[in-house]
Amino acid sequence: MYENYEQFEHFKAALRSPGPESRFLLGSNNGYTVYYIPFEHVNVEARSVLVGITPGPRQRDCSRVTAQRLLASPASDSDILREIKRSCAFVGMRERINNMLDHFGIPRCIGVTSASLLWDSSFTQFCPTSIVPNPAFEDGRYFNGPFNAVLNNPLLHRQFKEVFIPSIRNLSRQALYIGLGPVVDEALKWCASAGVLSERQILGYFPHASGSSGSQFAYFLRKKKLSDLKSRDPVRHRPSDLDAAYEKIKSNLNSLFPSHVPES
Secondary structure, eight states, rough: OOOOHHHHHHHHHTHHHHOOGGEEEEEEEEEEEEOOSOOOOBTTTTTTTEEESSHHHHHHHHHHHHHHHHSSSSSHHHHHHHHHHHHOOOOOOOOHHHHHHHHHHHHHHOSSSSSGGTTTTGHHHHHHEESSOOOOEEEEEOOOOOOHHHHHSHHHHHHHHIIIIHHHSSSSTOOEEEEHHHHHHHHHHHHHHHTTTTTGEEEEEEOOTTTTTTTTTHHTTTTTTTTGGGGTTTGGGOOHHHHHHHHHHHHHHHHSSOOOOOOO
């Protein structure tokens, strides 16, 4: 377990009761703003790491409600932070994430029978996180890349370099990373080039698991063919990207686990 309690201690009073979002402001710069959520917990024994761009609104709201409830209990800070992360990381996206993890058999590679267990009894084997670990906004909208903006904006750069990277430095060099979207994949490759992790740890990336992605999951998971998609389906304009991402994950898994066979 890795936790830096400094910010949690600072924001405890605000987390104990509802109030304006401005109480959680971490910084603002050139149209970008970042707000605190209690997502410090990191499972340092994790063998699988799922990485997004930045926590979305459902994760933010879930973390605040859960923190308020648990801060009224006798639970320790460590247990509170762990439960917040277990309950709220990627909430609203988990069904799609689980389907993709199970399709490729990634949980089985680390000895877990089903992706759903990664959020429950096998949570210690799993590390959900984001390259900008606290919710980031660009001109009032949730930040959604590109990675150059993370490197070039001082506020986002600080989140990446001073929060995300120190947390994954505590993880095993055998842990396997999967990103959500090409922006995260680029960030993980940057981390490999900087020696934070090794290239062989990066399995590749899934399509981002938001609910507004149309038929890309059905196509990505081979439940639909290109010919099955309607003429106006945006996935028709990017099948090569999805195919390349699919084949990279499959190839990397087969290289690391020669007996591994994904569903299809």
